[in-house]
Structure formats: structure tokens, C-alpha cells
Amino acid sequence: MDTRTVSGVYSRCSGRAAPEAACVTRGTDLGDGRRVYTVSTDWSQTDLVRGSRLRFRQQWTLLADGSNHKTIGTVLPPGPGVPVQGELLSGFSPLRGLRAVIRETPGNHQLLEIWDAHGLKQSLDLTALNQHGRVYDDAQFGGLSWSECESRLLYAAERTHGESSCGKDRSVYREDWGEGFAARSLAVLCVVDLHVGGVRVLEGVPAHVSPGQAVWAPGGQAVVFVGWWHQPFRLGLKFCSNRRSAIFRLGLDALCECLSDDSMSVSCPRLSPDGTSLIYLQGQVFGAHKQCLSLQQFDLGSRKTSTLVEVVNRAKSGEFAGLYEALPSCCWSSDSQRVVFSSARGNFKDLFVVDRREKSVAFLSDRERDVSQVFSSWKLLTIQRDLMVVCCSSPKTPPTLRVGFLPSAGEAVTWLTLQSPAAMFDFHWSVLDVTPAAEEDNTLYSGLYFGAVLVKPCAPLLGPKLPLVVFIHGGPHSQFPAEWNATTAGLVQLGFAVLMVNYRGSTGFGQDSILSLIGQIGNQDVKDVQRAVLTALRSDVTLDPKRLAVLGGSHGGFLSCHLIGQFPDFYRACAARNPVINAATLLGTSDIVDWRYSSVGLQYSYDQIPTADALAAMLEKSPIAHAARIKAPVLLMLGGKDRRVSPHQGLELYRALKSRSAPVRLLWFPEDGHSLARVDTQADCFLNTALWLQEHL
Numbered sequence: 001m002d003t004r005t006v007s008g009v010y011s012r013c014s015g016r017a018a019p020e021a022a023c024v025t026r027g028t029d030l031g032d033g034r035r036v037y038t039v040s041t042d043w044s045q046t047d048l049v050r051g052s053r054l055r056f057r058q059q060w061t062l063l064a065d066g067s068n069h070k071t072i073g074t075v076l077p078p079g080p081g082v083p084v085q086g087e088l089l090s091g092f093s094p095l096r097g098l099r100a101v102i103r104e105t106p107g108n109h110q111l112l113e114i115w116d117a118h119g120l121k122q123s124l125d126l127t128a129l130n131q132h133g134r135v136y137d138d139a140q141f142g143g144l145s146w147s148e149c150e151s152r153l154l155y156a157a158e159r160t161h162g163e164s165s166c167g168k169d170r171s172v173y174r175e176d177w178g179e180g181f182a183a184r185s186l187a188v189l190c191v192v193d194l195h196v197g198g199v200r201v202l203e204g205v206p207a208h209v210s211p212g213q214a215v216w217a218p219g220g221q222a223v224v225f226v227g228w229w230h231q232p233f234r235l236g237l238k239f240c241s242n243r244r245s246a247i248f249r250l251g252l253d254a255l256c257e258c259l260s261d262d263s264m265s266v267s268c269p270r271l272s273p274d275g276t277s278l279i280y281l282q283g284q285v286f287g288a289h290k291q292c293l294s295l296q297q298f299d300l301g302s303r304k305t306s307t308l309v310e311v312v313n314r315a316k317s318g319e320f321a322g323l324y325e326a327l328p329s330c331c332w333s334s335d336s337q338r339v340v341f342s343s344a345r346g347n348f349k350d351l352f353v354v355d356r357r358e359k360s361v362a363f364l365s366d367r368e369r370d371v372s373q374v375f376s377s378w379k380l381l382t383i384q385r386d387l388m389v390v391c392c393s394s395p396k397t398p399p400t401l402r403v404g405f406l407p408s409a410g411e412a413v414t415w416l417t418l419q420s421p422a423a424m425f426d427f428h429w430s431v432l433d434v435t436p437a438a439e440e441d442n443t444l445y446s447g448l449y450f451g452a453v454l455v456k457p458c459a460p461l462l463g464p465k466l467p468l469v470v471f472i473h474g475g476p477h478s479q480f481p482a483e484w485n486a487t488t489a490g491l492v493q494l495g496f497a498v499l500m501v502n503y504r505g506s507t508g509f510g511q512d513s514i515l516s517l518i519g520q521i522g523n524q525d526v527k528d529v530q531r532a533v534l535t536a537l538r539s540d541v542t543l544d545p546k547r548l549a550v551l552g553g554s555h556g557g558f559l560s561c562h563l564i565g566q567f568p569d570f571y572r573a574c575a576a577r578n579p580v581i582n583a584a585t586l587l588g589t590s591d592i593v594d595w596r597y598s599s600v601g602l603q604y605s606y607d608q609i610p611t612a613d614a615l616a617a618m619l620e621k622s623p624i625a626h627a628a629r630i631k632a633p634v635l636l637m638l639g640g641k642d643r644r645v646s647p648h649q650g651l652e653l654y655r656a657l658k659s660r661s662a663p664v665r666l667l668w669f670p671e672d673g674h675s676l677a678r679v680d681t682q683a684d685c686f687l688n689t690a691l692w693l694q695e696h697l
Helices: 003-014 486-493 511-516 524-539 555-566 593-598 612-620 623-629 648-658 679-696
Strands: 018-029 035-047 052-065 071-076 087-092 099-104 110-116 119-125 152-158 187-193 198-201 209-216 222-229 245-251 256-258 265-271 277-283 294-299 305-309 338-345 348-355 360-363 377-384 387-394 397-405 416-419 427-434 450-457 466-472 497-502 543-553 573-577 634-639 664-669
Touching: 003 486, 003 679, 018 087, 018 387, 018 397, 035 387, 035 679, 071 397, 071 416, 152 209, 187 209, 187 222, 209 245, 209 265, 222 265, 338 377, 427 524, 450 486, 450 524, 466 486, 466 524, 466 555, 486 497, 486 679, 497 524, 524 543, 524 555, 543 555, 543 679, 555 573, 555 623, 573 679, 612 623, 623 648, 634 648, 634 679, 648 664, 664 679
Parallel strands: 018 377, 245 265, 348 377, 466 497, 466 543, 543 573, 573 634, 634 664
Antiparallel strands: 018 035, 035 052, 052 071, 087 099, 099 110, 110 119, 152 187, 187 198, 209 222, 222 245, 245 256, 265 277, 277 294, 294 305, 338 348, 348 360, 377 387, 387 397, 397 416, 427 450, 450 497
């Protein structure tokens, strides 16, 4: 195993294109019983040569026949992908299929372009108009919404911050929304009038909230948006569904009203096609930063709110386990009676539909019938005109584009693959359901189970038995579903087996599982990972119990360092990305200070002042408490701009190990943040991790 081999494997695994967004438009009927549907998709692909992610667009033409035009008879070839350069946001108009694009030019100007079948129809220089700052292009705040009359567009942008002539305000500190949102301070909602070519910043947004996720209300005389409280100060928003927020209706006359409970956390307002109902996700404030959410519906006529999908506290194996993910921008059936969504379920991600009349949730994915294990993860990109567009994958199958019409109740979907992956991988994978030992049961949430996904090469490459890499997700409230993962695939291609563990507290197992980890970090989650490893070793004789390593980032790095400290003779190597090492010293530097208290079982309030007892509890549950026992060689990878977990956390462990002459290596990425998401960073991390594991296993 040399540098060139590792780099080649990573290039093949990370370079698989994945669909990120889709739109369905319907053309004219052909007159012979067939109807034309056009599926436009946006894809992302990593290019290691450029060191960047490329975006391209592909378009399929489908011919549907049958009495209800819901049987796809013909699919015309899509042709090569078309590169998309500089696009920040885009969206199709509901009737004429006009395409709006907000694009960034090489001179850092942001343009609004309107395209039709004949080419560029209209262009506005938003930067030159100088009505607002940078347009928000992220999923948290951003979005581009067409009005019903197709003459106006709605989006969110940074407010223009005025400065006095003497510049006295130039150095005033402006709060932002933490990790990943350093350029987000105070948002404004903006409307472009295409008839006059002007931009208007909407007035009337309450001063104590920042607006985002805005859509037009029926009639076009008001907008609906999510407002996040930024008083008394902002906390990090990325990966956090527990921030106080509410649904607001803002009229173009600047009159604003709150439509939801203002003591909860909300997101993803989606209006029904008939304009009568608004749905949105709702959860609790503080506590677990990611949680099981309820789906609420607000009747615009009666102005009453009801629950469409309840929070699932305890999920049995194989059953619907609750809602954990954002809704796509289009998730309604054409008759406004059903809502389609994807969500975590155990060790998988599945596709579901809820019927408003019966409030019943049903499966739409056909994973149970897929005996070849080709598709085990289903993510909804869009449903329009009842045609669903989904991204499917598995640990051995890269992202694949599939379509199918929403069927009548009780019927199965006929799925059609539009774009198969360019290559399949010769892996074996399986799912483990793990039950904690009696002494590891949580007395407050007794009887919970968890799981793991084991992926391995079909034939050993590095000896008679396979070295095992225990891959631990961060969060802690997230999930490793049985889906395509470039890091896992690359390691398996190099001859390692990989065990991805979904310890108690992971999403997809019900709210009780998430709550069980509060106050138990560094204990319950550590024991769960160890239990999963022991279960895998007992059930699979091809795994080598003498060649074990741990790998993880953020909370996964926290657990990796715990494991090599609590079980110093069990693991032979560790690779940790931006790990939490000392929760006590992290308290004053993290953008999610509330989670630092909640994670150790303490209530949080904005006026919280650290106490000796609180700091002691955080220190006790941290890997640094076990640092003196660490024997395994440790590779640390740190982002210099990490706002979530300060890179000084990793430096603290680095110095503790160096002082004991323990083998440790540190990689420093000064321009990267918590996710270490830059293309060159990810390639560097994989290369060094693979070589580190090969050397020490």
C-alpha cells in the first residue's frame, strides 16, 4: 500500500457523482394517450485534479401512458451532463417553466437571471442595485421562491450594514450563527419585481428574529417564513434543530403575525398545492441538538393547528421510527392530501408517505424486496405532479437516480432507474442489531437496542483475516445509514473491514434513544461501541480481533479517544478529526454552549455561569481524563477555523501524548472548519488515515 495506490482508490470512490436536487415539469399531451414529463436534476461531483466540487445538470424526458398517465413507457437518453458554473440558487416557475438563477460572477457580483426556451430573458445585477448584502445560498436560510403570477421572486440575504462617515461602527462586533455561518448575521427578505426590474427589502419582520426559508403565501400578497430568535444572543444553527423559532406570515403591507407556537423550534414550511394548508416540522428547544420531530399542519381557513405525524418515542424494529430530516421544497401530492418524505429508520434511510385524512404513515421504498441489497438508502429529492425523484444507494452501490409515480393507497410503487452508477463495488455488507448487556441498560430508558453496519471486501487482501476499522459518527445525534460512504468504500477497497456504529442516541431509533444519551456521554455511548465491536467479532470469524482501529470526527472523535483510553490494550490505532477532548475547556469556545451543559445532564439557560461542579462533570466525562492510559498511536486532524470544536481541543491531547512520548501525529488545516469539508482536506485526511492504519495494523 503506497501513496499512489491510496490516492487512486480514493479518487475512484470520492469521484462518484450524486444527485442533489430535482425538478419535474410536464409538457403537452402527445394526443396518442401519452404525456411528456421532463426531469431536470442537479448533480455534484468531486474533482481531485481541480481540488473542487463540480456541479452539472442532466435532463430526462419521460413518456407516460395509461389511463391516468402514471405508467412510464419510454425514457429518452439524457445526453452528457452540462456543467453549471457559479450558480448559487435556482428554481423553476410553476406554470411556464421559467428558470430563475442567482449566479456569482468572477468579479463577486451576484446576478439574477431569468431563462426561457429561447435563452436568457432577463438579467439583474443585484450587487449593483445595493439593496442588501450577499444572497443566502444555504439550506438553513436560503431558497428562491416564485410567486403564483410568475412576476416576482423571493429570497433571503444579509442586511446591508450602514456605517457612519467617521467609521466609528467599523469595529463593532456583529454576532453570527456559528459554525458554517460566519457570514450570516442579520437576514432580510427580498422581493424582485421582474416587471420593473427592481428589488425591495420587506419591512415588518420582528426585530428579535432573523428570517429565512421564506415562501409565498396563497394570493401573492404575503410571505411565510421561519424566524429564529437571536435574543439575547445567537447560538450555532448548523446541525441544530433545537433553536427557538416560529412560523410567521408577513404581508407586503408590513403587517406580521405569528402562526405557530413561539416556544418551540420549527423548520421547513411547505404550502399545499391547493393553498389551503401549511405543514412544518416542530421540535423542542435546547436539550438534544437533533431530535425526533413532529409534522404539524396549519389550516389557513380555520387557522387551527393539528399534528399530522407525532414524535415516535419508542420504535420497534422494522417500523416507522419518526421524522429526523428536513423536508424537500416539494413534498406534497398533487391532490394536497398526502405528504412524502424520507427519514432515518434504524440502520437505514427509507421513503414514507403520510395521508392527511387517516394520519397514517406507509412505506414507499421497496428495500424489503431488494434481495441483492442494491438499494438500502432512499432520499427524496422532489415530488411534483405525483412523480417522485429519489436518490438511492447502498454501501456497495454509489448514488443512483430513480423515479416512480405516487400510487393509490395500498399499492406498491413501480420504480424505474434513470441513472445507474458507473460502477458497482464488490463488497459484502450486513446490518447488526445490538442489545446492551444487562449491566449496560439505561434504567430511565430500559430495553433500547441499537445497531451497526459492517462492510468488508469479499476476499481478504491484508492477511488471512481482515483488520477492522470501527467508524463512529459524530453528532452524537446523527446516523450512519446503510448508504454509499466514500471513506468506508475507500478503506474496504484497500482491504479493511469497516464497522459503522449507530450507538444509543443515534437518529432513527426513536426519541427515547436520543434522550437516553443525555447525561451519559463518555459512558453509555462508549460501552455501546465496544459492545457492537464484540458482537461483530463473535458473529464474523473473518475479522481479526488483534488488528482493531477506531476512526471518527467530532463526537465520533470524542468516542474514538475514549475507547483507546478506556480499553488501552484492545485497539492498535486511532484517527480522530476535530475531536472533543476536554468538555470543560471547550465550554467557552464552542458555538453551541447549550449542548455542553445538556450533554452532561445539566439544564441550560442563556444567563448560565460555569460552576465548579459543572466543570468537574464535564471533565469527568471527557477523553482527557483517560489520556495517561492511551497506548495506541493517534492521528489527529484539526481545522483551524472550527467554531464548533476548537482545534485547541486536539492540541490538548497532542500535548498530553507528546509529554509521555506516546506516538501521535497532527495534521493542521488552517482554512478549514469543523467538517473538514474542503476537497483537498478530505483527500489529505483519507490518504494519511489509510497509511496510518496500514502502518499500525
